[in-house]
Amino acid sequence: MESENSPSGRRRSFIEEARRAQILEAAVQVVGEAGYANTSLSRIAQKAGISKSVISYHFSGKEEILRLMVSEFFERAWAHMEPRIQAQSTAKGAVRAWIEAHLEFFGAHRAETLAMNEVVMNHRDPDGSLAFASDSDEELDGLTEILAWGQRDGEFRDFDPRTVTSIILRCADGVLGSWVVDDAVDLPKQTAALLDFIDHAIQGAP
Incomplete structure (x- = not known):
């Protein structure tokens, strides 16, 4: 059985893909437990129960591992969010779906969220x-378009869409940040409160 292509153009086998997935999972655990600064190939190898040479066979180094770890997580997050957003017929519904699905996905993947925060904030x-500033810009652009749509349709009041998008995303990050440092935080309850706050902040005149 074969799978994705390697950088050399050779198709990786199922076993190779499984080994790469094992290494990425170990990297997530190491970053989440030891922090970004203390993450090394040696620690990742130890966590995966393999030698550093095995890692070197599959990856060019820590840089590639961390980038792939984050990019794959974001891709999975968007795959979870996109159909929920696109199913909405109103801008208000799309904004709510964006924030709710975003927090829902991260909340269901606590260990990975801890690791992603470490890498995104430090790499x-x-x-x-x-390194991941462009990903943040894409998120900002996408939600800004939805707010502008809502203004054109009269759902939302007058404001600068990009500025308000930045505020909304920072609020969502704040909710996640509170939950990351304290797993006793009721994330669904916090999400509901945030959605109610956003609704009142951006809605147009009745």
Whole structure:
């Protein structure tokens, strides 16, 4: 059985894909437990129960592992969110679906969320810029378009869509941040309160 192509163009076998998935899972656990600064190939290998040479066979280094770990998580998150958002016939429904599905997905994957936060907040490109800034920009652009749609249809009051989108996303990050540091936080209850707050903040005149 064969699977995805490797960078060299050779198709990876099912066994190779399984090994890569095992290494990525180990990386998630190490970052979540030890933090970004203390994550190393040695720790990942130890967690996976393999040698560093096995990791080197499948990945070029820690950089590739961390980037793939984050990108795959975000892809899965969007796959969860997108159909919920697109099923909405109103901008208000789409905003609610975006935030609710986003928090729901992250809430269902606590260990990965801890790891993603560590990497996204700390991993930088050679020029010193945050490595995943473009992902944040895409999220900002997408929700901004929905707010602008709601204004065109008269659902939302007048405001700068991009500024308000930034505020909404920061509020959602704040809810997640509280839950990340304290798993006793009732995430569904916090999500409901946030959605109610957003509804009142952006709705147009009755």
